[in-house]
Amino acid sequence: MDIAALLLTLRLATVTMLVLVLLALPLAYWLAHTRWRGKIFIEAFVALPIVLPPTVIGFYLLVMLGPQTAFGRVVTHLLGHPLAFSFSGLVVGSVIYSLPFAVQPMVAGFAAIDPALLEAAAVLGSGRWDTLRRVVLPLSRGSILAAAVLTFAHTVGEFGVVLMIGGNLPGVTRTLSIALYDQVQDFSYAQANRTAWLLLVVSFAALTLLYTQRRTRRLV
Amino acid sequence: MSDSQSSLPAANPWLTLQIDHAFAPFRLQVQLALHAPWTVLFGPSGSGKTTILRALAGLFSPDVGSLQLQGETIFARAANKPCAINLSPQARRIGLVTQTPALFPHYTAAENIAFALRGFSSAERNKKIQALLQIFGAESLRDRLPHQLSGGQQQRIALARTLAAAPRLLLLDEPFSAMDRAARLEILNNLRQWVQQRAVPVLMVTHDLAEAFTASEEVVVLEDGRAVAQGRAEIVLRKARAQLLQELGVTPNAAHSPER
Numbered sequence: 001m002d003i004a005a006l007l008l009t010l011r012l013a014t015v016t017m018l019v020l021v022l023l024a025l026p027l028a029y030w031l032a033h034t035r036w037r038g039k040i041f042i043e044a045f046v047a048l049p050i051v052l053p054p055t056v057i058g059f060y061l062l063v064m065l066g067p068q069t070a071f072g073r074v075v076t077h078l079l080g081h082p083l084a085f086s087f088s089g090l091v092v093g094s095v096i097y098s099l100p101f102a103v104q105p106m107v108a109g110f111a112a113i114d115p116a117l118l119e120a121a122a123v124l125g126s127g128r129w130d131t132l133r134r135v136v137l138p139l140s141r142g143s144i145l146a147a148a149v150l151t152f153a154h155t156v157g158e159f160g161v162v163l164m165i166g167g168n169l170p171g172v173t174r175t176l177s178i179a180l181y182d183q184v185q186d187f188s189y190a191q192a193n194r195t196a197w198l199l200l201v202v203s204f205a206a207l208t209l210l211y212t213q214r215r216t217r218r219l220v
Numbered sequence: 221m222s223d224s225q226s227s228l229p230a231a232n233p234w235l236t237l238q239i240d241h242a243f244a245p246f247r248l249q250v251q252l253a254l255h256a257p258w259t260v261l262f263g264p265s266g267s268g269k270t271t272i273l274r275a276l277a278g279l280f281s282p283d284v285g286s287l288q289l290q291g292e293t294i295f296a297r298a299a300n301k302p303c304a305i306n307l308s309p310q311a312r313r314i315g316l317v318t319q320t321p322a323l324f325p326h327y328t329a330a331e332n333i334a335f336a337l338r339g340f341s342s343a344e345r346n347k348k349i350q351a352l353l354q355i356f357g358a359e360s361l362r363d364r365l366p367h368q369l370s371g372g373q374q375q376r377i378a379l380a381r382t383l384a385a386a387p388r389l390l391l392l393d394e395p396f397s398a399m400d401r402a403a404r405l406e407i408l409n410n411l412r413q414w415v416q417q418r419a420v421p422v423l424m425v426t427h428d429l430a431e432a433f434t435a436s437e438e439v440v441v442l443e444d445g446r447a448v449a450q451g452r453a454e455i456v457l458r459k460a461r462a463q464l465l466q467e468l469g470v471t472p473n474a475a476h477s478p479e480r
């Protein structure tokens with residue numbers, strides 16, 4: 001079994017999940033409450049990774065982060081190495097690729113909070129941050145957990161973006177899904193079978209956790 | 221103002237209010253000065269009662285208006301201009317109990333009341349919660365979640381939660397609608413004591429005639445977004461009362477005779 005690939009996959013999924021939850025919280029809160037008409041463009045942009053082939057996202061990232069663009073050169077200069085073909089590059093790609101899976105459940109969760117509760121909190125003297133902490137976050141806990149599990153599972157299952165911007169460097173960018181592809185190319189079906197099984201188990205466990213949590217929430 | 225009464229104290233009003241707002245096709249156009257410590261806003265649904273309370277609480281900004289509470293301007297806006305003054309709901313320190321009690325569903329009754337009790341030791345907080353629960357006959361509901369409470373019980377907790385914030389004005393929007401008459405009277409009495417001790421004025425919305433009679437020192441009658449009368453209940457609600465008695469089949473004479 002390819003332990004290095006498994007560990008890398010879990011590390012990538014965990015880091016992506018943490019970055020995305022922190023990034024998506026303010027974005028989703030803003031999307032749920034803004035009355036600005038232009039928000040439809042932001043919503044469409046956030047949803048793009050659902051419909052675009054991952055290779056398209058990977059391609060643009062590869063070009064943007066490479067030495068051909070000023071942006072890529074600045075990033076390379078700051079990091080001391082190009083973002084492409086590195087673990088940080090994979091994180092950037094995964095964050096963009098899984099963005100809708102974090103943002104959409106959170107928007108739904110925030111929008112489901114009765115505005116009367118937010119008004120009640122304000123009239124009782126609770127400021128914006130205080131209301132966020134004591135009313136909004138506790139009431140949307142389930143949606144935030146759903147976003148976390150979905151981004152984790154989606155990152156575990158990612159292939160195209162990783163292949164485009166990460167290549168296939170063992171221990172650095174070679175995730176389980178890439179390893180599986182390699183193994184099949186090499187006709188190592190027994191190995192491929194174990195890798196596929198591992199991916200199946202990780203994804204199934206994540207989704208089971210998600211549905212268990214949904215069920216307990218409904219029973220309350 | 222057709223029925224203004226001279227029996228009111230001549231001191232400065234605790235509230236002066238002027239609101240002009242167009243909700244096509246309806247227009248709310250009200251000007252009021254309130255002196256009586258407990259005033260009822262009486263009128264049919266859609267007459268603008270709730271909107272007035274929301275504007276006072278800072279949850280709604282009218283097109284044009286000015287609101288002064290105890291001499292302090294909390295809202296001022298001239299026609300076609302941005303608000304010159306618009307204090308946030310937090311800064312206004314006005315309590316609002318809405319018609320549907322918006323209790324926080326993830327907190328128990330006691331935690332809902334504690335929401336506004338900050339900066340107290342836990343012993344003090346518990347004492348205050350206990351006292352507030354007692355006012356509303358809700359001691360036994362302390363540890364229940366809102367979804368385990370009936371509509372009337374939720375209203376009791378919402379009232380207690382609002383008093384916990386120590387408001388300088390109390391706005392009540394049909395806060396007893398889900399309670400039976402006996403409970404309503406008891407709570408009204410206790411609430412009256414609480415606000416009298418602290419000199420907190422009350423503006424209460426109702427379309428219940430009996431409530432308007434029992435609760436208030438003064439009634440403002442709203443119709444189609446305008447204040448059409450202001451004065452003592454017996455006077456400004458005379459017509460509505462006679463109408464109700466007639467609907468109940470009681471002639472004015474029979475209603476006054478003690479044998480019946």
